[in-house]
Amino acid sequence: xxxxxxxxxxxxxxxxxxxxxxxxxxxxxxxxxxxxxxxxxxxxxxxxxxxxxxxxxxxxxxxxxxxxxxxxxxxxxxxxxxxxxxxxxxxxxxxxxxxxxxxxxxxxxxxxxxxxxxxxxxxxxxxxxxxxxxxxxxxxxxxxxxxxxxxxxxxxxxxxxxxxxxxxxxxxxxxxxxxxxxxxxxxxxxxxxxxxxxxxxxxxxxxxxxxxxxxxxxxxxxxxxxxxxxxxxxxxxxxxxxxxxxxxxxxxxxxxxxxxxxxxxxxxxxx
Amino acid sequence: xxxxxxxxxxxxxxxxxxxxxxxxxxxxxxxxxxxxxxxxxxxxxxxxxxxxxxxxxxxxxxxxxxxxxxxxxxxxxxxxxxxxxxxxxxxxxxxxxxxxxxxxxxxxxxxxxxxxxxxxxxxxxxxxxxxx
Ligand SMILES: Nc1ncnc2c1ncn2[C@@H]1O[C@H](COP(=O)(O)OP(=O)(O)O)[C@@H](O)[C@H]1O
Ligand SMILES: [Mg+2]
Numbered sequence: 001x002x003x004x005x006x007x008x009x010x011x012x013x014x015x016x017x018x019x020x021x022x023x024x025x026x027x028x029x030x031x032x033x034x035x036x037x038x039x040x041x042x043x044x045x046x047x048x049x050x051x052x053x054x055x056x057x058x059x060x061x062x063x064x065x066x067x068x069x070x071x072x073x074x075x076x077x078x079x080x081x082x083x084x085x086x087x088x089x090x091x092x093x094x095x096x097x098x099x100x101x102x103x104x105x106x107x108x109x110x111x112x113x114x115x116x117x118x119x120x121x122x123x124x125x126x127x128x129x130x131x132x133x134x135x136x137x138x139x140x141x142x143x144x145x146x147x148x149x150x151x152x153x154x155x156x157x158x159x160x161x162x163x164x165x166x167x168x169x170x171x172x173x174x175x176x177x178x179x180x181x182x183x184x185x186x187x188x189x190x191x192x193x194x195x196x197x198x199x200x201x202x203x204x205x206x207x208x209x210x211x212x213x214x215x216x217x218x219x220x221x222x223x224x225x226x227x228x229x230x231x232x233x234x235x236x237x238x239x240x241x242x243x244x245x246x247x248x249x250x251x252x253x254x255x256x257x258x259x260x261x262x263x264x265x266x267x268x269x270x271x
Numbered sequence: 272x273x274x275x276x277x278x279x280x281x282x283x284x285x286x287x288x289x290x291x292x293x294x295x296x297x298x299x300x301x302x303x304x305x306x307x308x309x310x311x312x313x314x315x316x317x318x319x320x321x322x323x324x325x326x327x328x329x330x331x332x333x334x335x336x337x338x339x340x341x342x343x344x345x346x347x348x349x350x351x352x353x354x355x356x357x358x359x360x361x362x363x364x365x366x367x368x369x370x371x372x373x374x375x376x377x378x379x380x381x382x383x384x385x386x387x388x389x390x391x392x393x394x395x396x397x398x399x400x401x402x403x
Contacts, residue, residue, distance in 0.1 A: 145289075146289050146292065146293055149293055150293060150296065150297060150300075153297050153300065153301070154300070157301070187286070189284075190284025190285065190286050190287065191284070191285055191286060192286055193286050193289050193290060194286065197286070197289075197290045200290075201290070201293050201294060201297065
């Protein structure tokens with residue numbers, strides 16, 4: 001039985017899609033059969049970030065509506081074995097996501113895959129609720145910024161009351177924080193919330209800190225999950241986060257400003 | 272910490288304010304989330320009591336809650352009917368101060384939550400009273 005992971009945040013633009021792509025890729029790199037699903041109906045973007053936009057024929061909604069078979073809609077990643085993408089529809093709206101339809105697709109996927117990563121849309125309405133409803137694990141993607149932290153807290157409340165596990169009185173969805181776009185230099189200047197501040201406020205375990213990094217934009221330009229850019233801070237931070245998710249004890253990196261030597265300052269090389 | 276940040280005096284860094292503001296607003300939001308939303312009930316019960324004595328229009332009642340750092344205010348605005356035909360519409364407001372914060376989420380079946388609110392000294396005009 002595959003495990004269902006939701007990447008959720010409440011707020012938009014914090015890095016859910018970036019993190020979904022990276023995380024799914026990371027799990028596949030570690031040998032797990034993994035599929036990543038785009039729940040952002042109407043605003044398909046995961047396909048671009050994964051670099052498979054030109055191979056989309058059928059989508060998640062087609063499968064829910066019985067217009068295509070799951071095997072027809074699944075796109076196998078060209079770089080990594082074990083990794084598949086289920087894109088969403090660009091033309092329909094969130095009402096196309098019925099609970100029964102989503103459940104049927106997830107049940108079918110969980111027979112073949114070890115991990116199902118759900119890329120949630122922003123908000124706390126239907127699309128986001130559907131993305132988190134069946135989850136076993138939630139990764140709360142948060143930026144060190146007041147509105148993002150507050151929205152994350154709202155989502156934690158929703159997970160605790162409106163997920164399947166909550167409704168059926170099962171063991172609660174596990175919740176872990178992925179703090180993204182972290183800028184240690186601004187933190188040191190007192191301009192940005194510290195990791196510890198966010199942890200104290202949200203009171204959930206820390207899965208990882210992903211630094212603000214130019215590598216993310218570069219990777220999205222070419223349709224490559226940033227975790228494959230192993231030379232970058234962000235790529236390494238995602239690799240670490242995946243390891244922690246799998247239960248390994250990995251020290252947090254990139255949370256303090258890097259000491260800039262004369263050499264690197266001359267080169268102005270930023271990851 | 273670099274030697275420069277030692278000299279830069281930033282006793283109230285913006286990140287510190289961000290944290291404080293978040294802690295305050297989220298304490299309230301969490302309390303409101305886990306506890307029953309008692310405001311509609313409170314409104315109904317208060318109205319029932321007032322209606323025992325005064326004939327009021329249910330639509331001309333406004334209940335507002337303003338949650339602050341260490342003091343929250345519950346404001347009740349009731350428009351009272353005028354006795355005489357073309358009389359002026361009378362407006363009376365009673366302010367109840369909720370004693371302190373409500374850090375504890377009210378548990379289901381814990382009816383004492385509404386009781387915990389004290390009218391304190393903030394009850395203006397000695398409560399709801401008809402002005403003639
Ligand atoms: N660690 C990071 N460093 C820099 N930019 C980032 C980082 N993570 C995400 N971004 C950028 O933030 C924007 C929103 O990211 P996205 O993953 O689409 O967010 P969401 O899916 O939550 O709306 C994108 O432009 C992305 O490139
Ligand atoms: Mg997205």
